[in-house]
Structures are given as structure tokens and as C-alpha cells.
Amino acid sequence: MPVYSMTGYASGQHSLAQAAPGQEVKPTAQGRLGLEIRSVNSRFLDLSFRLSEELRQHEPALRELLQARLKRGKVELRAGVESTQPDAVREPAARMLQRLASLQDTVRTWLPDARSLSVADVLRLGTAEEATTTDLGSSLQKVAAQAVEDLVASREREGARLAKMLLGHLKQLRELAEQARPLVPQLVEQQRSRFLERWNEAMGLAEGAASPEAAQDRALTEATAFAIRIDVAEELTRLAAHIDEIERLINKGGEVGKRLDFLIQELHREANTLGSKSAALELTRISVDMKVLIEQMREQVQNIE
CATH class of the missing domain: 1.20.140 (Butyryl-CoA Dehydrogenase, subunit A; domain 3)
Incomplete structure (x- = not known):
């Protein structure tokens, strides 16, 4: 059995096809899922995660994946989704705008002093909701699994x-x-x-x-x-x-x-x-x-x- 260091690095990327507003099949914009793992020495296994908003729900699965392969070390996993067309501004769907308006009215009913949504807020929230892939969780697990294997190989070397x-x-x-x-x-x-x-x-x-x-x-x-x-x-x-x-x-x-x-x-x-x-x-x-x-x-x- 080899000796493993606690120092290592690995990264992975995966292209994502994002559906246009109101469409479920035909992709009109492209995104990229990026992930990297860094590890240094520690007395115990210390895991930390820096995930973008749309990936936070997958932290438990990522934690389980790391715990299954690593025993010691301070490990940091970063992951996020970014558009490969950063200059393109996607128009939120009408359904999403209606939903945001309804939610804003509900909030202001209870909190009259709450600030109204700005255009930037609407674009950010609407894009985050609409720019989902057909199976983001599966893609994340696939990229993470390969990155963990690369990390283990790096620690072995x-x-x-x-x-x-x-x-x-x-x-x-x-x-x-x-x-x-x-x-x-x-x-x-x-x-x-x-x-x-x-x-x-x-x-x-x-x-x-x-x-x-x-x-x-x-x-x-x-x-x-x-x-x-x-x-x-x-x-x-x-x-x-x-x-x-x-x-x-x-x-x-x-x-x-x-x-x-x-x-x-x-x-x-x-x-x-x-x-x-x-x-x-x-x-x-x-x-x-x-x-x-x-x-x-x-x-x-x-x-x-």
C-alpha cells in the first residue's frame, strides 16, 4: 500500500447546456461547471466548502464523497457555475417575473419598509433560477468524483x-x-x-x-x-x-x-x-x-x- 501525503491539488470542469427561457430542450447559452480541491496537512480531516448558490444543496453529497476517500488533511473544495458568454444578458421569463413580483408584494405586506427589487436583483435572481441544467447534481458528482481521484493520485505521488x-x-x-x-x-x-x-x-x-x-x-x-x-x-x-x-x-x-x-x-x-x-x-x-x-x-x- 502506498504512503499518501496530505498535500495535493486537483481541478475539473464540465460544460453545461442551459435552456433558454420557456424552453426545455434546445440550449441557447452555454455554462461551465468548475471545481477545484486543495489539501494541506492537518491532525484530522477538516473539510470546508465554498460553493456558489445553486450548488450549496449538494454539499452533503460532496462531503460524503471526500470522507470516503480521505482520512486526514485540511481540505477545501470550491465549485461554481459560470457562463461562457459573460457579455450576454439573459432575459428572464415572464413566468419568473410574475413570481418575483408576487413574492415582493407578499414581503412588503409584512415588511412595508423593505426595499423594492432593482433591475440588477431581478436579473440575478431570475437568471439563477432559469439557468438550471437538466441534471446539475449529476454533473457536479461526476466532476467531483474525478477530481477526488486526481487529488488522491496527487497525494500518492x-x-x-x-x-x-x-x-x-x-x-x-x-x-x-x-x-x-x-x-x-x-x-x-x-x-x-x-x-x-x-x-x-x-x-x-x-x-x-x-x-x-x-x-x-x-x-x-x-x-x-x-x-x-x-x-x-x-x-x-x-x-x-x-x-x-x-x-x-x-x-x-x-x-x-x-x-x-x-x-x-x-x-x-x-x-x-x-x-x-x-x-x-x-x-x-x-x-x-x-x-x-x-x-x-x-x-x-x-x-x-
Whole structure:
């Protein structure tokens, strides 16, 4: 199953034949139904709709269509109908004018101070009512369904790109962990030698106040305590386990964004601990490089569904 990004865009259009006033079959003007969908990352599925007046009744069906295909993301759907002859002014039918006049009289009976309809109001209301297609809802569903498929395909392509980048970062993290693993025994041995040298020097200055065996035991005890403080084997083991799990989830695909986000936080915690236990400049550099890679991964994972 592929990995899906929450970022995507799709659009669609459909030509509409509009009937002239008083006619039901012969189209005299053309309209165009336009729709576009944009999506960005979000913790949950957040849908918003910007529909023209004649399309608002279809919002529930559009919402159901999006919920069936998308699981996460802030998604905005815009749709509207526009005339392909913007300079043409359609004459409202006499039946529509009578209906508007009757409605205006009814309103002003109850609201005497209501403003009378202007010519622009009549043209807008009359055109909106008359400029209906034979099946606008069906056309809208057809365009929306194709746009959603295009959006899913767009999110899949972006998800594949993100997955490739994440796998590349995981490979670099493994290499850094392998560089860090042999450093700790070397540091412990170096520190053990230093402790012994210092104790030998101290014993020489003390002129035999303590036995050589006791001094050596004390030096070894201090070296052991130091080794425990700087031991990062456990952190490297957990780091490797998290890397394996992230790689498994990416290869599995599907809705893995939230789990990946949690694992990235765990990676960051282990890298921080590695840096805090660092007793050598080289180990500090490795920790910093790890945190840079993990932060880049965090930004990418936030876009995965």
C-alpha cells in the first residue's frame, strides 16, 4: 500500500447546456461547471466548502464523497457555475417575473419598509433560477468524483517522494549509529588508562601512603563508574529499533502518519540522550548530525496521512 501525503491539488470542469427561457430542450447559452480541491496537512480531516448558490444543496453529497476517500488533511473544495458568454444578458421569463413580483408584494405586506427589487436583483435572481441544467447534481458528482481521484493520485505521488526521502534519511541515521558504536569502548579504555596514570602519579607523591593494589582498585572503580555514565549502547539499541519500525511502516504504507510522528519524537529523545552522554567531540558531532536529520524527517512526516 502506498504512503499518501496530505498535500495535493486537483481541478475539473464540465460544460453545461442551459435552456433558454420557456424552453426545455434546445440550449441557447452555454455554462461551465468548475471545481477545484486543495489539501494541506492537518491532525484530522477538516473539510470546508465554498460553493456558489445553486450548488450549496449538494454539499452533503460532496462531503460524503471526500470522507470516503480521505482520512486526514485540511481540505477545501470550491465549485461554481459560470457562463461562457459573460457579455450576454439573459432575459428572464415572464413566468419568473410574475413570481418575483408576487413574492415582493407578499414581503412588503409584512415588511412595508423593505426595499423594492432593482433591475440588477431581478436579473440575478431570475437568471439563477432559469439557468438550471437538466441534471446539475449529476454533473457536479461526476466532476467531483474525478477530481477526488486526481487529488488522491496527487497525494500518492507526493507521498512516494516523501517516503523516498525518509528512507534516505534512515540510511544516514544507521550509518551515524554505526560510527558511534565503536567510540564508547575506545573512550572507556582511554579513560581507564588516564585514571591509572593519575593514581600512579598520586601514589608516587604520597610516598607509599596507600598500597598499590588499593590504588589500582580505586582507579578501576572510577573508570567503571565513568564507563557507566557514558555508556550509550542502550540508546543506540533503541535508536536502531525505532529506525527499523519506521522503515517497516513506510514500506507497509497506508495511514501511518500519526505513528511515524510518535516514532520521530522517540528518535529525537534518543539522539538528545546520546549527546548529553557524549564524552568526546566526535560523539557530539554524531549526535548533532542525527538531530539535524531527525528534524528534517519530522517536517516530512507531518505531511503524511
